[in-house]
Amino acid sequence: xxxxxxxxxxxxxxxxxxxxxxxxxxxxxxxxxxxxxxxxxxxxxxxxxxxxxxxxxxxxxxxxxxxxxxxxxxxxxxxxxxxxxxxxxxxxxxxxxxxxxxxxxxxxxxxxxxxxxxxxxxxxxxxxxxxxxxxxxxxxxxxxxxxxxxxxxxxxxxxxxxxxxxxxxxxxxxxxxxxxxxxxxxxxxxxxxxxxxxxxxxxxxxxxxxxxxxxxxxxxxxxxxxxxxxxxxxxxxxxxxxxxxxxxxxxxxxxxxxxxxxxxxxxxxxxxxxxxxxxxxxxxxxxxxxxxxxxxxxxxxxxxxxxxxxxxxxxxxxxxxxxxxxxxxxxxxxxxxxxxxxx
Numbered sequence: 001x002x003x004x005x006x007x008x009x010x011x012x013x014x015x016x017x018x019x020x021x022x023x024x025x026x027x028x029x030x031x032x033x034x035x036x037x038x039x040x041x042x043x044x045x046x047x048x049x050x051x052x053x054x055x056x057x058x059x060x061x062x063x064x065x066x067x068x069x070x071x072x073x074x075x076x077x078x079x080x081x082x083x084x085x086x087x088x089x090x091x092x093x094x095x096x097x098x099x100x101x102x103x104x105x106x107x108x109x110x111x112x113x114x115x116x117x118x119x120x121x122x123x124x125x126x127x128x129x130x131x132x133x134x135x136x137x138x139x140x141x142x143x144x145x146x147x148x149x150x151x152x153x154x155x156x157x158x159x160x161x162x163x164x165x166x167x168x169x170x171x172x173x174x175x176x177x178x179x180x181x182x183x184x185x186x187x188x189x190x191x192x193x194x195x196x197x198x199x200x201x202x203x204x205x206x207x208x209x210x211x212x213x214x215x216x217x218x219x220x221x222x223x224x225x226x227x228x229x230x231x232x233x234x235x236x237x238x239x240x241x242x243x244x245x246x247x248x249x250x251x252x253x254x255x256x257x258x259x260x261x262x263x264x265x266x267x268x269x270x271x272x273x274x275x276x277x278x279x280x281x282x283x284x285x286x287x288x289x290x291x292x293x294x295x296x297x298x299x300x301x302x303x304x305x306x307x308x309x310x311x312x313x314x315x316x317x318x319x320x321x322x323x324x325x326x327x328x329x330x331x332x333x334x335x336x337x338x339x340x341x342x343x
Contacts, residue, residue, distance in 0.1 A: 004333040011057050011074070012050030018075040019044050023126045039107060039115035040122070043082040046098040051338070052077045055192035056199075058330050059210065064323030065200025069133055073142055073195050076126050080146075080187065083119035084153065086112055091161060092247045093277050134199060141198050149191035156183025164248045167274050169258060173304075176252050181215050184222040189338075190214025193331070206319055213315040213335075220308035221338045223301050226251040228342070230289065231298060242285050246277045252304065253297045257288075260295040309339045 024041050028034040053074035060070035088094070089102040090109055096102060104112035127146060130139040159179045163171065193210040229244045230253065244251055254273070258266050269291060272284040292298060312335050321328045 002333075004330060004337055007058070007330055008050055008054045008334075011054045012048070014071055015050060015053040015075045015078055016044070018071055019078060023075060023079065023122060035107075035111075036115060036118060039103060039111065040119050042103055042115075043085060043097065044078065046100060048098060049343075050078070051334070052081055052188060052192040055189060055331070055334065056196040058327045058334070059193040059196030060200045061196075061324040061327035062319075062321045062331060063197040063200035063202040063206060064321075065196070070196050070199045072126065072130055072133070073199055074192075076123050076146070077187075077192055077195065079119055079123040079126065080150070083116045083123065084157075084187075086116035086119070088157070091157070092243075092249075094243060094247070096243075138198065138201065142195060145191055145195050145198055149186050149195075152182045152186035152191075156180070156186075159183070160249065163250050169250070169270055169273075171250055171255060173252065173255060176250065176255060177219055179250075180219045180222045184225075185215045185218025188214075188221055189218040200323065202322075203320075206321070209315055209319045213312050213319070216308045216312035216315065217335050217338060220305040220312065223252055223305040223308070224339050224341065226253055227298050227301055227305075230292065242289065245273070245285050245288050246280055248273045248275075248277075252301045253292060254288075256297040256300045257292055257295055260297070261291060265291055305339050309335060 020041060024044065025037045026041075028037055056074040056077055057067050057070045061067055085097060086103050089097055090104050090112060094102050095105055102112075103115065107115075127143055128139070130142055134142070156179050160183060162168075163179075190211050191214070193214055194207050197206050197210060226244060226249075230242060244254075254269075258269060261269065269288055272280065272288055275284070313332060316328075316332055316335065319328070
């Protein structure tokens with residue numbers, strides 16, 4: 001296992017202990033509340049990469065802060081990740097999450113929604129525990145960044161859902177990049193890095209650079225995620241293969257296909273993608289996949305991801321770090337992993 005993967009695993013273990021041992025309740029004598037607590041702990045207890053908490057902790061170290069100071073904030077990022085995944089799975093009709101049934105598939109939509117809401121509330125409560133260690137001013141700065149992360153993410157999610165609801169295919173790469181910047185870049189890279197830097201007391205210039213780094217890498221990460229959804233190993237990826245086609249998502253891959261396809265092919269793809277999930281057949285999915293291969297849409301998307309990775313690494317190289325140089329090097333290694341990964 002590489003140094004990067006060792007570090008991600010180590011930080012994830014610390015964050016998991018904080019979440020499961022300190023931040024989330026374990027049981028209740030009330031049967032229904034006990035079920036709620038078990039559901040709240042479900043996604044956090046499943047195997048995951050732990051990328052976001054790793055970025056928070058590592059950016060804090062690179063900016064001159066201590067790892068212990070960032071663990072609580074990193075754990076809150078992971079709580080945020082889990083409650084939005086519960087809602088996201090419901091919104092998208094996803095059946096699997098991290099290789100197991102999505103929460104709403106096991107317990108129904110109403111209970112799953114409520115468990116997500118409960119995790120949401122616990123996240124803000126937990127962030128306030130930063131006060132004794134970070135002080136009021138720095139804690140408020142963390143809360144401010146966290147608020148922006150939530151707002152940007154929900155706006156991006158609404159853009160993507162809105163495109164599906166309104167059956168829009170008159171979209172450009174610029175539209176896709178804007179949606180990904182909001183939906184993915186802020187909560188996957190930019191804010192985790194910036195939150196770690198805020199905990200360390202980093203200067204405004206570092207925070208600005210991390211926004212630019214996070215924007216480029218976040219979009220590249222999403223493109224790779226879209227590619228893995230079509231080509232990856234389902235057991236490693238943790239979601240059903242070709243789920244994006246079943247959900248009707250507007251990915252760069254699909255936009256590229258539509259720009260290259262003939263009119264008849266395009267009309268059929270749009271008709272297939274416009275069907276609700278339950279009405280899409282294996283034949284429908286196979287047809288879309290055959291055209292994706294025909295026009296090398298995945299290859300095109302991965303080329304764009306590689307260009308964005310290059311931009312992200314160039315930005316990262318110029319960050320005026322004041323702390324652990326090894327941590328800064330790990331951030332660069334992570335950037336490459338995020339775009340080249342197979343899971």
